[in-house]
């Protein structure tokens with residue numbers, strides 16, 4: 801029997817209220833080791849919200865993620881049954 805897994809997501813509304821320190825932990829530095837400022841991160845989420853997005857993926861690996869309904873669910877290989 802096929803099993804499905806769902807990825808977690810953030811709510812953009814909640815991200816906009818996050819502390820500066822927490823926002824910084826969410827964004828990895830680029831190749832040069834630079835990070836955007838909390839204001840820049842917040843502006844990015846605000847721009848997504850302006851587009852009507854509600855959710856933001858917890859992981860970039862979520863294929864088919866919907867900014868409205870979130871993770872579509874993914875089939876996972878059936879592991880050894882207990």
Ligand SMILES: [Zn+2]
Pocket residue numbers: 805806807861862863865871872873874
């Ligand atoms: Zn997913």
